Amino acid sequence: MDTTTIIYLTFILLLSIFLGFELIAKVPSTLHTPLMSGSNAISGITLLGALTLTGSEGNDGLALILGVAAVTFAMINVVGGYLVTDRMLEMFKKKEGSK
């Protein structure tokens, strides 16, 4: 990895961290659990890395097993995280007006 790439990636890292702080600081405590499970689902983004590794050429043995395991776990994280968050938020939503 050359220095330009490192600096470029670090730039992105820095800005995203600040953005994250700004976005989350305003979330009311009522929504802390869905926020946590929702952001947890986003952290399953590792899936993209796992996909590239598993699908690349000449993969065998341990590397392949690790790749498939990573895809599986990340996928559980993503699918489970989003669905369970949706299930929670549905409850938060439906009682305005009607019971």
Place this chain on the structure above:
Amino acid sequence: MNTSLIINLTYIFSAFLFILGLKKLGSPATARKGNLLSSVGMLTAILVTLISKDIVSFKWIMLGMGLGTIIGIAGARLISMTSMPEMVAVLNGFGGIASLFVGWAAYLGNPQLNTFSATTIIISILIGGITFTGSFIAWAKLKEVMTGKPIMFPGQQVVNSLIILGVIAASVLFIRDPNAGLHFLWIVIGVSFLLGVMVVIPIGGADMPVVISLLNSYSGIAACAAGFVMQNNLLIVAGSLVGASGIILTNIMCKAMNRSLSNVLFSGFGSGSSAGSEIEGEAKPINVEDTFMILEAASTVCVVPGYGMAVAQAQHTVRELAEQLEENGCEVKFAIHPVAGRMPGHMNVLLAEANVPYEQLFEMDDVNPIMESVDVCMVIGANDVVNPAAREDEKSPIYGMPVINVDKAQTVIVLKRSLGTGFAGIQNPLFFKDNTRMLLGDAKGSVQGLVAEFKN
């Protein structure tokens, strides 16, 4: 257009959706849409990654994705709302182990690494491993498979320091010569698992909200490190958004307990060394009939739920009681302490499940100023978060923690299983106050009894 450009442009779009989604999660009215936007962002990112030139074989990918999807759907559908803290812990753990595997597999695929890449792989593996085992210990504590009390042993700090020194040494040796360093990588993996266990065992059940938020943050940081390994912008953006959100929640939880993060992590809080001053006096029990009389005469009632309500699965009956009270012309408020329950916002989720309108839910700071005008305060399965010793007893371990001042209400009714001390083993002088009555027994049964009285 070449595929790499298409992929990167789509990643920008996904990042935009993640950010927009998180922003919309900030209000109950738009939260569900926010989550949907974020999941669309994820889906597009996954689909576009699959068109990448690097991916030549789909057989194994499909196996993993299919398996993960099935398990994910089943888990999300079957889990009960009271078990949500366990679910979040497990999902965190899976995110962590995925990052560990990505780092490891990336090394096996190309062991000729420069120093920077080797460092990112080590970070990805280390944080991923800590997140994985840490989350499972947290899960076991929440599930009460293992004791919720802090596990301490003599020389724990020394052992932990040695482990940390060991992991640093192995990391440095690996980074100096990654090509020949597979055995150092094994050591880092093993030690990261061990470290995750060691970090979480000394933390008590009542401090779980902090741990869960912190592990949530770690899972983000691990994804971020994996992003550096794969040189993937979107992993870095999404990972650091999650990392930042976890850290903010951790900070909010610590503030709500008036303790520093290091105090939560290392002090073994509630392991029983000091329980505060002994309390003189007698707790006054009350039965369901008399409680009903008091509630019937009340014009404002404030309900303070805690972990005990989750254990007794009493949220639905509590909502029924609130409805009966309102029909009786009484104003009902729910006061929720930031660290009530086992994860941030735990009580809010349970009450939302039971259809309590979120307009009725109040935060501690909104309720405390008006507490003196409340006729009856019903404490359901909460203990430490309503303990007046936090204000009055300088010897109490929780002295200085902000609490809901239920003792300032005209009458306090405490629903509790028995007269024992709470999770942290701290004496609660609330139970011995003149205006406190103890309604002992299973919370759900007691509340059901009250509902039945109202219906008669």
